[in-house]
Amino acid sequence: MADVKRAARPLSPHLQIYRPQLTSFTSILTRITGNGLIVGVILAVWWLLAAATSDRYFEMANAVVTSWFGILIFTASLWAIWYHYLAGLRHLYFDAGKGLDIPTAEKLGWACLIGSVALTILTLLLI
Amino acid sequence: MRYLTDRKRAMGKGAAGTGTETHWYMTVSAVALAFMIPTWLYVFGSALGGTRAEVVAIFARPFPALLTALVIFVGMRHFAKGATTLIEDYAHGTTRKALIILAISISYAVIATGFYALIRIAI
Numbered sequence: 001m002a003d004v005k006r007a008a009r010p011l012s013p014h015l016q017i018y019r020p021q022l023t024s025f026t027s028i029l030t031r032i033t034g035n036g037l038i039v040g041v042i043l044a045v046w047w048l049l050a051a052a053t054s055d056r057y058f059e060m061a062n063a064v065v066t067s068w069f070g071i072l073i074f075t076a077s078l079w080a081i082w083y084h085y086l087a088g089l090r091h092l093y094f095d096a097g098k099g100l101d102i103p104t105a106e107k108l109g110w111a112c113l114i115g116s117v118a119l120t121i122l123t124l125l126l127i
Numbered sequence: 128m129r130y131l132t133d134r135k136r137a138m139g140k141g142a143a144g145t146g147t148e149t150h151w152y153m154t155v156s157a158v159a160l161a162f163m164i165p166t167w168l169y170v171f172g173s174a175l176g177g178t179r180a181e182v183v184a185i186f187a188r189p190f191p192a193l194l195t196a197l198v199i200f201v202g203m204r205h206f207a208k209g210a211t212t213l214i215e216d217y218a219h220g221t222t223r224k225a226l227i228i229l230a231i232s233i234s235y236a237v238i239a240t241g242f243y244a245l246i247r248i249a250i
Contacts, residue, residue, distance in 0.1 A: 034209050045241045051182045052247035058179040088157045127172030
């Protein structure tokens with residue numbers, strides 16, 4: 001297999017030629033929110049470590065966490081967690097072999113998008 | 128003497144030899160997190176913005192401490208496997224190996240830091 005000649009073969013339809021669809025968009029967003037959450041988690045655990053360590057360290061970490069930057073990260077993370085939560089539940093539903101027809105899958109996609117924003121606002125009001 | 132045929136021993140294990148282990152782990156941890164996250168968000172959100180004494184008082188209680196420990200552990204293992212899948216889709220060769228090792232290391236570092244903080248608050 002070492003010297004296989006590379007022939008100019010046609011490529012199969014690639015991602016960029018597809019029309020953007022709600023189903024693919026919500027699927028990609030699941031991955032982005034899930035992996036992006038590491039930023040908020042690291043900030044939260046660092047803040048907890050500071051609380052466990054000393055007054056001075058906590059003062060510094062708390063200043064970062066309650067600054068506009070910290071509030072932005074945590075608000076974005078809160079939405080990301082709720083989006084990933086709903087999209088994850090949708091995946092469990094898909095795994096059971098249900099909701100895979102296009103009208104239902106699109107409705108579930110809208111449910112994830114609208115639901116995540118609603119739950120974020122609800123959480124912010126509660127805490 | 129082997130009683131199972133070669134085919135029977137290989138079935139369901141796939142190319143990696145571990146079958147659907149990752150998918151099943153993600154399913155189990157997703158269900159666990161689905162039960163824990165709403166309550167944990169409330170606990171963490173209530174602690175956020177408080178003074179150090181208030182924060183320590185919250186996480187010194189058994190329920191918030193245990194819930195936080197579980198959320199960090201299960202969440203970070205869920206992250207490590209999810210990030211590995213992401214990396215496997217886009218990176219190849221040595222870059223892929225290095226990034227996967229990095230993702231797994233970050234997950235364990237966060238677990239260790241979280242546990243250390245919780246234990247230090249508890250004692």
